[in-house]
Amino acid sequence: MHEAKNREHDRGCHPDSRYKAIARTLYAQLTPETREYLGIAGLTGNSRTWYGRYWRAVNRIFELTYPWEVNRKSHATAEAYQVALDSYSQKKRDRSDYLMNLLVQAPLGRLPQEIRDTYAGNVALDATLIEIAGRTNPNASSVDLPRRNLDAMAGAYRRGGNHDGQGAKTDKAGWEMETVVTVPNSPKQPQSFPILTTALALHHPGRTKHGPRIAMEFHANKFDERGLILVDRLYNGSKAHRFQKPTRQMGFRHVYDYKLKQTGRQGGVDDVILVDGRLYVKWMPEHLQTVRADFKAGLITREVHDKRLASRAQYELKDKGRPDADGRQYFFYPDLRKVMCFDPATGNRLTRTPKTPTTFLLSPDDAVSMRIIRHLNRFAYKTPEWREWYGMRSHVESNNQYVKADAETDLGNPDKHRPRGYAFQAFNAAIAFAVANMRRIVSFIQAQAMKVLDARTLQRARRRTDELGNRLPHRDL
Known part of the structure; x- marks a missing residue:
């Protein structure tokens, strides 16, 4: 048992280890400039003091952003779950969504202006599972049953259909995240703009009434450009007043796929x-x-x-x-x-x-x-032009997989984000997508530089020097 706890601690899964790691960063690794920027320049103390400050700050944020009031340290009974449902606060959920999008949009300010000015306004939208550890809860209609997951408000996700799990063994516990990503300005210019996550919305799996619109509103508030929205069949199946009408009022047009019965x-x-x-x-x-x-x-x-x-x-x-x-x-x-x-x-x-x-x-x-x-498409369905544009929808799926990969931020690993509730999952995912944004911006700038400069020009200088202290040239030059 002790060995299992130690392994969990070594993987960085234990919440206390994460608090301590950030406390050490605040205590010992921040520069005076960073402290000034964060407004903590005059604060002193040891790592234990910083641990307490960070712990209190995080819990103050959670107090203001958890939509449901429920114990997150024990499994909720049916009665406790009903009380939690009755405690729902839309104001806190809106606040959580706002902070989540502030986090994911923060790195976008680092995009060079000359690149930012080339954006044509095209986006792709899709939903992805944010899986959490533990068993799945009973479905939302089973309010008379106790919850089986420490995150009492989490839903059950299934791969097929509209992703609302109904209790199958293959269902996964978690939440569903709407992600909006930028796509190239044209299919014929695949490197014209970086693939960046610009907006997020978190909801229960399969509950897509409002999430897509909310995510697009956050994107539209950040960017003035209006282009095309590339989406799969789920979205043109939405009620027109919930998604198609509001996004058209924002100035967007849509590229859809259809089921055979919709043609x-x-x-x-x-x-x-x-x-x-x-x-x-x-x-x-x-x-x-x-x-x-x-x-x-x-x-x-x-x-x-x-x-x-x-x-x-x-x-x-x-x-x-x-x-x-x-x-x-x-x-x-x-x-x-x-x-x-x-x-x-x-x-x-x-x-x-x-x-x-x-x-x-x-x-x-x-x-x-x-x-x-509801079904209006920017391009004639299944024509070569439609195929070229709709093919760029894959950017949002590949971006979601990129963020979830264990070689990147490992968002797809439920052991890295334990069942701690709505706001925790929202901020955890937002930080992961923000980190991915920073990496994609750097990669895009490097790729652009490679077009202009010879690849060998960008090589890091060798550490070895000659007798005069000059760096030795690379052997392939």
Whole structure:
């Protein structure tokens, strides 16, 4: 038993060892300039004194940022869990989210201005598991059961579906973190901007009603640029008033993927229809509206599929700028004078070209328009342009894996962040993503320098010197 405790201490998992390590840093390793910056220049004391100061400061923060009041040192009974649910404070949760995003955004100020000015505003958004040690709690609806994890408010995560665990043996205890990362300005310019985490939101696994919007709000408050949001199928399945409408009001447009049942005609208003995420005139022939379903059913070949997708372009409405602050956006009608148009009711070809206005206004004012906004895609689905842009969504997944890797911040190791509650997990993850940001900024600057300078120019000077004290050259020069 003592050996197990010693091993845990050696791995740095014991909370007291972490407090002592930071106390030693505050006591012995801070420079006068750093002390001045932190506002502790006049404080004195030994390492034990600094331990107490740090311990009290951290617990004051936790007192102000834990949304639920619950004992974190013992397993909560069903009665204690119900009391904790009733104690929920949205004010404390908002405060925790604010501090969490201050932490992750702090390193962004170190990004050189000449690089910062090149940002086009594109981001990718995804959720990732923040796993904690211990067994999973009963699901949220089982309020009459005692909690099985020391973090009484943590949820259960499952890999499939919408990640809300229901008690399977493969479920994992933890929280889910929405992460917003910057992506390159164009698929054809993969090194145009560094991959940086710009905003976070923490919630129970599968509870994605508000987290994506909250994370995007923190990003939008930090950056003025408005580009594209690249997301997976989970997000265009959201209620439009919770995610699509508010993010469009911020000025963003979306790049989505769809389930097969979501393809084809997805809505319509007046003489405009939504097919596979893009707006077309309603006189587009039927066989161009069912391309994806026909291909999946084996009715057409890949070659025919691609040709039909390309044929849609002549019926497509084109974006006129970005959405405004009310979420409204104008689109240009296509020129139909040289296009074959068909009666949507009979399928017969029209003998006269339909008359259309110059622009179409999509405004989130009614249920019909909101159904269109829910699935509206910046690019025609499955076209080469869509594939190039949607492929950049992988940056957010690779960034999450990068932060979790044991060779980096090891956020994926639950033994490194014990079950200590919402605020602890939020700040722990934020610090990990902040450290990753610093490393990515340095790596990006180095990569940019390598383009300009010869690689050997950046080599560290040799330690060995000649008889005159001059550094010896590298042998490969």
